[in-house]
Amino acid sequence: MERYETPDLRVTLYKNGTSIRDIANEKVKDEDQDEPKREDVDDPFYLYDLGDVVTKDKLWAKLLPNVEVFFAVKSNPDPVIIRLLIGLGKSFDCASKKEIKMVLDLGASADRIIFAHPYKQESHLRFAKEKGVRLMTFDTAEELQKVKRVHPKAQLVLRIRYDDSTATFKYGSKFGCRGEEVRPLLEIAKKLGLDVVGISFHVGSESSNPQIFRDAIRFTRPLFDIGTSLGFNMKLLDLGGGFPGRLYPKATFDKFADVITRALDEHFPASSGVRIIAEPGTFHTRSAGYLVANVIAKRVNKVDINERRERVSDGDEPFIWIYYLNVGVFSGLNGKLFDPEYFDLPEPLHEPLRNRDLKPSTIFGPTCDSNDVIMANCMLPELDTGEFVLFHDMGGYTATCACDFNGFSLPPTWYIAPKEIRLVLEKTFPAQ
Numbered sequence: 001m002e003r004y005e006t007p008d009l010r011v012t013l014y015k016n017g018t019s020i021r022d023i024a025n026e027k028v029k030d031e032d033q034d035e036p037k038r039e040d041v042d043d044p045f046y047l048y049d050l051g052d053v054v055t056k057d058k059l060w061a062k063l064l065p066n067v068e069v070f071f072a073v074k075s076n077p078d079p080v081i082i083r084l085l086i087g088l089g090k091s092f093d094c095a096s097k098k099e100i101k102m103v104l105d106l107g108a109s110a111d112r113i114i115f116a117h118p119y120k121q122e123s124h125l126r127f128a129k130e131k132g133v134r135l136m137t138f139d140t141a142e143e144l145q146k147v148k149r150v151h152p153k154a155q156l157v158l159r160i161r162y163d164d165s166t167a168t169f170k171y172g173s174k175f176g177c178r179g180e181e182v183r184p185l186l187e188i189a190k191k192l193g194l195d196v197v198g199i200s201f202h203v204g205s206e207s208s209n210p211q212i213f214r215d216a217i218r219f220t221r222p223l224f225d226i227g228t229s230l231g232f233n234m235k236l237l238d239l240g241g242g243f244p245g246r247l248y249p250k251a252t253f254d255k256f257a258d259v260i261t262r263a264l265d266e267h268f269p270a271s272s273g274v275r276i277i278a279e280p281g282t283f284h285t286r287s288a289g290y291l292v293a294n295v296i297a298k299r300v301n302k303v304d305i306n307e308r309r310e311r312v313s314d315g316d317e318p319f320i321w322i323y324y325l326n327v328g329v330f331s332g333l334n335g336k337l338f339d340p341e342y343f344d345l346p347e348p349l350h351e352p353l354r355n356r357d358l359k360p361s362t363i364f365g366p367t368c369d370s371n372d373v374i375m376a377n378c379m380l381p382e383l384d385t386g387e388f389v390l391f392h393d394m395g396g397y398t399a400t401c402a403c404d405f406n407g408f409s410l411p412p413t414w415y416i417a418p419k420e421i422r423l424v425l426e427k428t429f430p431a432q
């Protein structure tokens with residue numbers, strides 16, 4: 001296969017129309033003499049499609065041209081993705097010293113970073129100051145005192161709470177002040193002589209309710225005016241994350257973009273001079289990632305009827321097919337620990353799901369921990385020991401949280417991209 005290669009990057013370029021399944025099957029065979037071999041032929045691996053990241057970013061620019069992207073590094077701090085986004089002119093939401101350092105080392109300037117963690121470790125805040133990162137969030141008086149002490153020239157963005165009940169991950173119990181706390185907090189900031197420049201919210205990740213953005217933007221408008229009345233130059237609105245990023249989202253991005261555009265036109269029109277930013281993570285990364293894993297063992301158990309769960313109980317099948325993969329919730333399928341629905345069922349790599357009979361099945365990860373359950377009581381085509389399966393939507397918040405438990409490490413990453421983005425790659429990752 002054609003490649004784009006530099007000393008620190010190797011991307012397999014595929015022809016438009018080639019399926020990820022075909023690309024993954026080629027990788028599994030390990031036959032290409034010019035590609036480095038996997039350590040073991042049955043090892044798992046990720047595929048990151050850089051073309052998907054570029055396509056998402058183009059879609060954002062088309063539908064929300066006036067909302068600047070501060071990519072949430074936490075969703076996937078892969079250096080290649082970060083460099084690609086730097087090349088595309090994006091800015092970054094960092095939550096820690098390490099994330100800030102990484103983004104700066106990869107070439108972003110300090111004014112392209114928001115330190116979007118309302119509770120900052122003091123040494124990390126000092127680091128931000130040393131590096132010239134000024135934009136940051138807060139939501140308590142306590143944090144204001146810390147900022148006054150450590151980084152008094154910071155430009156502060158007050159994070160408010162506005163939760164979407166449909167979001168898979170909600171943050172309101174952990175971050176964000178309530179509407180009635182805004183004035184007292186801004187008054188404290190004023191007394192301390194700090195510079196508050198705007199307001200942020202995060203409706204929760206993987207929202208399926210675009211209208212929540214209309215409500216949140218409308219709710220924010222009078223809070224902005226409180227800031228202005230206290231003498232702050234309120235010039236920034238941060239819409240946070242929450243945008244859909246899956247291959248098949250419940251609500252598509254265009255619906256979110258439409259609601260946001262209308263709400264901004266009404267409450268923060270261009271004439272208001274307010275800079276609008278957002279911190280998408282899931283949106284740019286989730287569907288760009290695929291994981292290929294191997295079925296290392298299989299067992300067919302008789303099921304005690306009392307142990308059956310709803311989803312298996314169709315028909316009289318008294319057995320459950322149990323599989324063990326060489327990736328589990330600790331080593332690459334980590335999103336599963338936080339949300340049982342985080343992934344769709346994997347597909348056998350060599351043939352699509354529809355070609356085999358479905359069996360009541362459970363898939364475990366490889367570790368000794370009984371929580372290492374990838375899918376419990378689902379209907380899957382029968383798999384064989386030794387075959388590979390393909391997971392999609394693996395690009396966000398899953399590799400990020402992996403550890404080496406039981407010696408099953410994070411699988412390596414192979415980058416792929418459609419040939420059409422070769423020019424973008426050449427520009428962003430020059431061969432030197």
Ligand SMILES: Cc1ncc(COP(=O)(O)O)c(C=O)c1O
Binds near residue numbers: 075093202206243281
């Ligand atoms: C402050 C902040 N901004 C942005 C994000 C990214 O959110 P999403 O992945 O939903 O786009 C998160 C996710 O945790 C966050 O905490």
